[in-house]
Amino acid sequence: MNSETQQEELNEEQAPEQAIENGPGHLLVKKREALGMSVQEVADALHITMHYVRALETDAHDKLPGDVFIRGYLRSYASLLQLDPTVIVNVFNEFSSERDNAEEYSTRRRSSTRRIPWIVVSGVAFVGMAIALWFFNSGSSAPARNTATPATSNTSNVTTRSLRPGVAATLDQVATTVAVPSVPEQLTAPEPSLEPTSATQDAQDEQPMPELEPSQDVPMPVQLTPAAEQVQDQADNAALETPSSERLISVDGGGEDLVQFTFTGQSMVQVVDANDEQLYRDVRVAGDQLRISGTAPFNILLGDASNSELSFNGAKVDFSSSIRIDNSARLTIGL
Secondary structure, three states: OHHHHHHHHHHHHHHHHHHHHHOOHHHHHHHHHHHOOOHHHHHHHHOOOHHHHHHHHOOOHHHOOOHHHHHHHHHHHHHHOOOOHHHHHHHHHHHHHHHHHHHHHHHHHHHHHHHHHHHHHHHHHHHHHHHHHHHHHHHHOOOOOOOOOOOOOOOOOOOOOOOOOOOOOOHHHHHHOOOOOOOOHHHOOOOOOOOOOHHHHHHHHHOOOOOOOOOOOOOOOOOOOHHHHHHHHHHHHHHHOOOOOOEEEEEEOOOOEEEEEEEOOOEEEEEEOOOOOEEEEEEEOOOEEEEEEEOOOEEEEEEOHHHEEEEEOOEEEOOHHHEOOOOOEEEEEOO
């Protein structure tokens, strides 16, 4: 078992090196080196730090803000190196999926390996308890024998048993010791005659037949056909559904200024008020509306900023000139 554990640890140590070769980072490194560009030149062109460039080239995506920003950086980097951004993003998606599956598989293998000793110990304990119970039952279940001969009394069809002193009576033995006396024949009641006498028959003939009252009409439940039931279910579902084309999210920051976002696609948004308090940070999708009240000025960070529209106190804000090469934007409004 020790050799298998060492082999698994060696495979886990070699897994990151193999994952780096399968990620999009090695494509970016080869193309950058072929163009003769340095890491500093790439960082200056993309307006990001050298730390982010190295993280993209080594597929160290855990050191980057999130998937939305990673895809934006990869598109910008690929365009700078004259590569197809769609291909690079697809390689990143496949690489992320394979890495997640590998981590999940490694976690299951480790948990199953740790459970093996407990399973073995539990099995041994169960077998030991079963053997102990078997010995205990075999030693204490000696059959009791009846030494007395059955005696016949003046009762019919009744058998009595005498119990040996010191032996507890079982349920069957107690039941068989109850004597049930037979019923004398002379005390048996005569069976009533089922044939009517002549007097009784004449009395029944003279009695008039009762008139039957007309039965009241009872409403019967209406049974719908399968087609009618389906139409009824569709009508009920249509009545319950309340269509909503927009989703509104409101955040109360305790101020009198209002900033509003409308999203036409997926975008990350972060809003900080004048007191350096973060009022909101999340990813929204197309059709969402976000309204935040607080104290201006607001520091706003947008990922995929082209998918967002912004207004401040009812006036639309044009921030197209603030969108950077990675399609993000950082701006301050309400000064």
